[in-house]
Amino acid sequence: MDRRTALHLVAIGALAPAGVDAQHVHAAGSAPAQSYQLRFFTPEENLFLDQIMELIIPADAHSPGAHAAKVSYFADWMISHSPEKLQREWRAGLRQLREEAANSSPAEALAAAAKGQTPFFTRLKDMTVDGYYTSQIGIHQDLNYQGNEYVVEFPGCTHPEHQ
Template identity: 40%
Template sequence: MRSRREVLKLVAGAAGGRPEGFFSREEFRILDELTETIIPSDEHSPGARAAGVPAYIAAALAESNDAGLKRRWKTGLKRMGRSGLRGQENDPFFKELKERTAFAYYTSKIGIHSEMEYKGNVMRENW
């Protein structure tokens, strides 16, 4: 689906390093709170926090060599930490935050197996 490919490129960059040294403790707390607000735990499955979404996002940003991207996230988190997410849906930073959250969540173990109950990536003798 083209939209998926088009959108994923916005999520460029990735994880690998460690969050320390990029986000302050306070910034990471805000990230943790906002991502869990976007995809919360519910009766069906655990949410972004349990899926390790904030750590993944932080690690991706930490190893990125895009200085503008890093700045955007620092200021964006600060601002959204104060305002909360309600009413921010047209904000470009909200979109970036939501896209990265969704990417990290739906590629996580919890996202794929518990939440989406994905049936593929198994050998099937008869199909």
């Protein structure tokens, strides 16, 4: 189906009742923070994590990947605001993966973790999914999400074959 006509309005105007502000502005995507200061990971850990996350969701012909979406910073932010136990598990899991990567390569270490379905692999993958698909790149460039717009008439399905 083609994209339906979306009309962005900045004001509802006269129809708004008392108590509802007449100005109704939809948020435009704001630029991501220009510079992010690591709060939990060391720069070395972050570098490695960034590499691993890009392997989980890589750039391809369709859209950029986890590196461009700065997913490792998202991970740092979330983990830095998590209980200490979880922080320790992240640090230990990442250290082990780095050690294995030093003996082979990051790609091989990740493949082994994925094959073994280790809890740390699940944690890594979930964090990458959460960070990537809530980023501007993930939402707009990759999934091409079509919602959160001002649509006067919602057409619904107009395909003859579905009626």
